[in-house]
Amino acid sequence: MADHDHHDHAHDHPHDHGSELSPMELRVRALESILVEKGYVDPAALDTLIDTYETKIGPRNGAQVVARAWMDPAYRARLLDDATAAIRELGFGGRGGEHMMVVANTPEEHNMVVCTLCSCYPWPVLGLPPVWYKSPPYRSRAVIDPRGVLREFGVDLPATTRIRVWDSTAELRYMVLPMRPAGTEQLDEAALADLVTRDSMIGTGLPLSPEQGVRA
Template identity: 75%
Template sequence: MHASDDGPHGHHHEHDHSELSDTALRVRALESVLVEKGYVEPDALDAIIETYETRIGPRNGARVVAKAWADPAFRDGLRRDATAAIASLGFGGRQGEHMVAVENTPEEHNLVVCTLCSCYPWPVLGLPPVWYKSAAYRSRAVIDPRGVLADFGVTLPEGTRLRVWDSTAEIRYLVLPMRPAGTEGWSEEALADLVTRDSMIGTGLARAPGGVAA
């Protein structure tokens, strides 16, 4: 567990702890000034937070992947024009304006990174996890992606090529993981439960029906 920003029982050293509190205070001061000057509205801030806490997250992407597994026509559309295919399920907008879906195969595994900042397909995956924005991931994904996969407990079969997509522009990439064996005839809802966030970034694989990574 991570310490809360100003709770007294965090796991951090005193130094880290006080820095976190400083940040919390600085953000509070910043927000107060912005509200007082009328640049931002408190209700709008709450609406933004509510959106990303409850409505926009990786279950959206899981629905896209499950449909692509179950519906070959949708999958073809997703590969041809991902923005339109994803919009047909009701997802789109900020940080997903220009989507591209890349498909894992037994021959090639895809991995997405943004080495320069934190570009990430928000409408389908939500806000990026801390590790995606970390120096450790951004530095190593392009030079040692197999080492990064090992950090996630993923070992690709020998001979699988690794393809890394560095999101340096406004194109946002969604990885279409391989459908686990033994899921023939499953509903889209059941399939979606096998789709992890990490499998749509490429740092993971879809879960096998038994619950472990395929």
């Protein structure tokens, strides 16, 4: 079983969203420094490009999947039964998404995704993994203190809500289907997709409300 069930945790621990760089990340950082020093790369433009793929282009694919599931009960059923095939229906797939499983939040249960061994992540639907997802503090504490970690992300769930943590691997990667926000009955699929955040599909956040979506 690839999940861990938690109800309450008596202890809170400091949570650092920083990460320890792997050997590959150190090599990438060194190469980036050389390119910047020689004037081949504008660091501001590079940061913008990375942010675009990490928070905008990549997660938009997953947001379309979620919005379709909110709108179409038949698609939702297919998504929960065979996520890989259902996601492919919308044209998304490939490396990092060969074997997908989607888990749905309910009023009684909240799902959260982690990769305890490294940083396995569903690139085709969520884009680049955020730095904190790869950090040792998140990878360890998501399993032993998920409720505390969620609070630090601003998600304070009722004590009665069961939290289930899913451990992604190279063979199977998870995505959360968040609950549809209240007051969105009149929104079309595109407007619903605008409410879906990357963190809500990892389980460390919630979708935006219609009011938040308008402000954004």
